[in-house]
Amino acid sequence: KAERKRGVPLSIQELVSEAEVPYQILNEDGQLIGSPPDIAPDRLMEMYRWMYFIRAFSNKIVALQRQGKATTWGALNGHEASSVGFAAPLLPQDWIAGSYRDAGSYFVKGLPPAMVAYYQRGLPPHYPAEAHCLPVQIVIGTQMLHATGLAMAAKIKGDPAVVVGLCGDGATSEGDVNEALNFAGVFKAPIVFGFINNGWAISLPRSRQTAAKTLAARGPAFGIPSRLVDGNDLFAVYATVQEAVDRARNGEGPTLIEAITYRLGAHTTADDPTRYRSQEELDEWNAKEPIKRLRLYLMSCDMLTEAEDTRIAAEAEADALATVEEAANTPAPPPESIFDMTWQNISPRMEQQRTAMKHELEEGEGL
Amino acid sequence: KAERKRGVPLSIQELVSEAEVPYQILNEDGQLIGSPPDIAPDRLMEMYRWMYFIRAFSNKIVALQRQGKATTWGALNGHEASSVGFAAPLLPQDWIAGSYRDAGSYFVKGLPPAMVAYYQRGLPPHYPAEAHCLPVQIVIGTQMLHATGLAMAAKIKGDPAVVVGLCGDGATSEGDVNEALNFAGVFKAPIVFGFINNGWAISLPRSRQTAAKTLAARGPAFGIPSRLVDGNDLFAVYATVQEAVDRARNGEGPTLIEAITYRLGAHTTADDPTRYRSQEELDEWNAKEPIKRLRLYLMSCDMLTEAEDTRIAAEAEADALATVEEAANTPAPPPESIFDMTWQNISPRMEQQRTAMKHELEEGEGL
C-alpha cells in the first residue's frame, strides 16, 4: 500500500491520515521512479559538485578541529542533497536562514565558504550582505522566526523575494518554530519552511522528539500546506522546494517541507554517537546516502564517467583546502572590535572600556 | 453535507480534512440531536445551578469593579457550559490549571468561589490544596506546561490522577501551548487539553489568530487525538471530556478538545468591544448561549418548571452576593507578608527589609 505512493507527491490529507512515505524521484539505487525536475545538465553537474564540496569541506573542518585549529563543528555528511536542494531553486533576492547544519545551503546561495571556515576559527565572519544568508545563530529553532520576519518584510515592501527557513527535527519542538509557522500562516508570508529531519537531535531520536508520525503534520495545524520528501534525493527536494518557492513568489503563502535524511556523522566533534545509536542504523543510512545515488544516476544517463567523478572529488578536496587556507590567512580583528560590533554609536562608557581593554592588552599577562 | 455530522463525534481524520462542524448533542433550541451522557438527574440539576451561579458571580464582580471595589475582571458570560463541562467529570484527585476565564471550572472542581472574589479585591488568595486548582497565572498559555508537568508527575508517581489544562483560542499561538502538547504526546501524560475558543482574544478574532481552520487540528501535529465540540452544549462538552478523562486514566494518554463558545461580554472591565466587533455577531451568539438551551431541555423533559428556574436564579444571585461578602469580610494580610510568600526561609536581607517596611508603615505617609 505504501509502495503505490512512490513517485507521486502526497497531499496533506493523506499525510495526516496514514503512515507516511516520503516523496521520492530518485531511489536509493539511483533509478528514477518519478519525473525529474527540469534542471539543465550544467546546473545539475554544478549541484553535484556542490554536494562533493560540502562533504569535503565538512571533513576538512573535522580534521582541523582534531588538530585544535577549529572550534566545535557539526558535520554535514548526509545532508548534501537537502542542503543543495533547498538553496538551488532560489534567486539572488531570496534569503536563507538556517542552522549550523545548513552551511551547505548557504554556500549554494552565495556565501563564500571561507566565511564559515573563518567562523570555525572562532572569529566573527563578515557575511556579504548580498548573499542574503542570515549569520548562523545557535539558539535552536529561533532563526525560523527571523526567516518569517524577513518574509513578512518582503511582502510589506512588495519585493518579489522568497525566504527559506531551515531547522532540524529537534528544533521543531521549540515554541519559536511553532510560532513561526503560525505567523507565516496568518500573514501568508512568502516563505518555505524546511524541517531537515536527520533522525536525531544529539542523542534523541526523532521518535522521542514528538509523538506525531511526521513533522510535516505540523502544516495543517497552522493552516500551511506541507510536503514530506526524501531528503537524500536531490530531485525530490529540488522539485518540491521549487514548487513551494513558486507558490510563495506568486503570493500563495508559506509551505512546509519535511526532508527526511540522516546525520551520518557525530552530532558535533564533541559528540560520541556510539553511546546512543547502533552501527546497523548507520549502515542502513550509509547505503541510502545522497551523493552515491546521484552519481549512479548521472552515470546511468552518461552525464558522468568514473574518471570525471574522480576529478570532481579531487577538485572538491582542493577547493576545500584552499577555502580553509583562505580563512586561515584572513587576519583576526583586534579584540577591541567587540565594542564596535555591539552598537553603531557606542556609549562613552564603552569608549572608556575599549581604551581600558587596549591598555590591558599593552600591559600583557605578566604582572 | 455538514448536517450529516451533527450528533456524531468526528474522528481526527475528518477534522483535518474538511470544514468542521463541532460535535453537538443539545442544539440551540434545547433539542437532543444525539444521545446525552449518563448524568444522574440530581447531578445534572447541580450542574445547571453551577451555570447560573457562574453567571451571577461574574455579573456581581463586574458590578463591584464599577464601584471601584474590584480589580479588572474578565466576565465569564457565555462560558458556563464549557466551564462546567470540563470540570464536572473530574474526581477529587484530579487537577485543573486554567486561566482567569476558567474560574467556573475551578468552582465546580471545589475551589471556594470566595477565593476568587478575594483575589478580585487585589489580595493573595489561599487556594485550599485539596481543591487541586492551580492558582491562576496571567502569562497567557503558560499554565498549559504546568498542567502537563502535573500530569507527568502523576504518571511518574503512579497516581490515578488526571489533569485538565485550559486556555483560550488566543493562547494557542503561544509557544508554550505547543510545547505542552508536544511534551504530553511524547510522555503520554494523563491530561485533557481544553482550548476554549470563544472567538476572540481581546480584539483579535479567531480567524486572525491562526490560518488553520480549527484549533483541534493542533492535535495530530503533536500525535494527540483531538475533538471539536460545541462549547455551549453542556452535554457535548461533558461527554467528550468524560471520554478523554477515562482515556487518560486508563493510560491512553492525552486528548485535545476544542470547545467553540463565545465571549458574550467585554474582554475585561477595561475593554470596549464595540471598537472591534459587531452587534449582529453578539446577537447571533446570545441566541446560542448555553444556559437557555439547557433550560429548554430540562423543561422539555419535566426536570424543571418556570417557578423552579426562577428560584434557582434567585438562589444563584443570593449565593453570589454571599460569596463576595465573605470575601469582603476576609481580612487582608499585612503588607510585610510578601516576604514570607517569597521563600519559605527568607534571607537576612529580606528580614531587614521586612523590618524596614514595618518601620515605614509606622512612620506613615506624613513626613
Place this chain on the structure above:
Amino acid sequence: MKLTMVEAINQALEQEMSEDERIIVMGEDVGKNGGVFRVTDHLQARFGETRVFDTPLAESGIIGTAVGMAIYGLRPVAEIQFAGFLYVSMNQLVSQAARIRFRSAGTYGCPLVVRSPYGGGVRTPEMHSDSLEGAFLQTPGLKVVLPSNPYDAKGLLAAAIEDPDPVIFLENIKLYRSFRQEVPAERYTIPLGKAAILEEGSDVTVISYGGMMPVAQEAIKRVKEKNGASIELIDLRTIWPFDEETIITSVEKTGRAVIVTEAPRAGGISAEVTAVINDHCLYSLLKPVARVTGYDTPFPPPGLEDNYMPTPARVARAILETLDN
C-alpha cells in the same frame, strides 16, 4: 498643545511613520483596537493594515519576526502588551535583537523599538505592574529608555526609532494620563543616553526616572518645605546606557545621592548607579548613596502594592537621612 503621555507617544508614532515609510507598528491589539491603552489609536486607519497590524498572541513571535523585519530593512515598532511579558520573548530580545550587529560583525543592524507599558500603582493584576528594566543592564546590546513626561516621551521615542540599534521603550502606566504637558506640534528628538537635570541644587542629588519622577518631585518639595535644602534632581531618561557624566558631575558637587526606583533593589539600576558613584566619586561622598527601591520580592498583588512602591514620604525620609550629618 497640551498632551497626555499617551497622546504624545501616539503623535510621535504618527509623525515618524509619515516621515519614514520603513516604520511599521505591530503587536497584540494595536490595530483596530488602538492598543489596550490606545497608544496606537487611529494609526491603522491612517497608515493601513500593511503598516499597522495585529499579531497572533505570541511575544517571542512578535519580537522574533520584528528582528527579521529589522534585518530586512524595515523599522519595526513592536508593542508588548505589558512589560511583564517581555520575559516570554527574552531570548529574542537578548540573544537575538541585541546581537544581530555583533553576530554579523556589522553587516546587519537591528533597528527595532520594543514599546511596553510598565509600572505599579494602578491596581493591575500579576505581571502587569513589574519593573523589569534593571535586568536589561546585564544583557549587553539593548538600549533601555523610560520617559517620565509627555514631552520627553515624544522626543525620546523619535530618537529610539531613529537609532540603528534595538531599543526597549518602557512607558509608565500611571503616567499615561496622569497629567498633560505642552508638547511642540513638530517633530523633535531627544538624544538617548542623556539625562535631564530637572532641578538644580547643591546639597544632595536625587536620581530617578520614569514613573518614580513625580514621587521624587513630591518628596523633594516636602524636604525643601521642611529644611530648605538645595536639591538636584536628575531624570535619567535612558537607563542603558545611562548618563554617567551628569551623575558624576552632580554627586561630586553635592557629595550625597539618593536613587529612587520602583524596581526590586538587587542588581538593578539602583546598584549600578551606586557602583558608578563608587567608581568615580568615592572621595566626594559624604554619606552612603541611599537606595529607595522596591523590595527583593515579586511585585505584590494590587491590594498590597502601596507599601511596596517608594512613596513620597519614604523618599523624603531617605533624602533627610542622607542630608543628615
Place this chain on the structure above:
Amino acid sequence: MKLTMVEAINQALEQEMSEDERIIVMGEDVGKNGGVFRVTDHLQARFGETRVFDTPLAESGIIGTAVGMAIYGLRPVAEIQFAGFLYVSMNQLVSQAARIRFRSAGTYGCPLVVRSPYGGGVRTPEMHSDSLEGAFLQTPGLKVVLPSNPYDAKGLLAAAIEDPDPVIFLENIKLYRSFRQEVPAERYTIPLGKAAILEEGSDVTVISYGGMMPVAQEAIKRVKEKNGASIELIDLRTIWPFDEETIITSVEKTGRAVIVTEAPRAGGISAEVTAVINDHCLYSLLKPVARVTGYDTPFPPPGLEDNYMPTPARVARAILETLDN
C-alpha cells in the same frame, strides 16, 4: 576520594536520588547520553527511565513541566544544556517558578533545581559561554548558586535539591574537569547563602565565585609574591541571596575590595556587591571598590574571548591599584 567537579555533581545526584524518591532528573540528552558533559552519566541506568529522562528540545517546556512536577510534589532537577539558553525559558523561571509560592500565598512551593553549565575560556560557540547570573538578581524568588570546586559543588547541590524554593545551579564549564579535589564519599550539605573565606587577610578583600575563583587565586598569589600583601579571599558560592555579613565584616576590616566576575559589568553581581559595601561600609572604605568584570558587550566569539574575560594579570593589577594609597 579525589573527584572532578563533573564527578562530584554526578555523585551528589546519585546520592540524593537514592535517598529521596521524589527527585527526578530531566533535560536534553541527560539519559542514555548522560548529558553533553556526562554530568548525569549512568543515572538512567541506575534509576530507570521514569526518574531520569530525555525531554524534547524545548527549554520553556522543560522548566514549565518541571514547575508542574514540583507543585505536584516531585523534586525535579532539570538541566538546561547551556546557560545561554536559560533566556528561552525566562518566563517559566522568573514569572512562574519564582512565583509559585507567592502566587499561591504559600499553598504550593516550587522545589525545583535548574542545573546549567556556563562560562567562558573553553572556546565554545555563541551562547555557550555567557554568564547570565547577574540578571537573576532583578528577578526575585530565585536562588542562584555557582560552586567553584568539586567539594562545594557536591554539598551545594545537595542543599539546592533540599531547598523548598527554586534554585538555579550554574556549573562552570572550565572547572568541570580542570582539577580534582578530595570529596567525602558520604552525603553532606553546604548551606545556601553562605560564603566561604578561602584565604584570610587584612589589607584587601577579593570577592569572587564560580569560574573566576582560580583566576582570583592566581592573581592573589602574584600580588603576594610582589608585595607580600595580606589578602582576604571570599568565595560567594551563592550569589543570590549572597552573604552580606561575610562581605561587610571583611571590608570593614580591610577597607578595600576587589570584585571579580566574568559577567558583563553593568548591574550584575559586581554592582550589587559594590552597592552593599556602599550601604554598609562606606566609612571604612579607603579606595573605591574595584570591579574586574566582562565588558558591556555580548560575550565575544571564542577567538576573542581571552581579552574579554578577567585574567590573573588584570585582577592582580586591580588589586595592586586598590592597595595603592
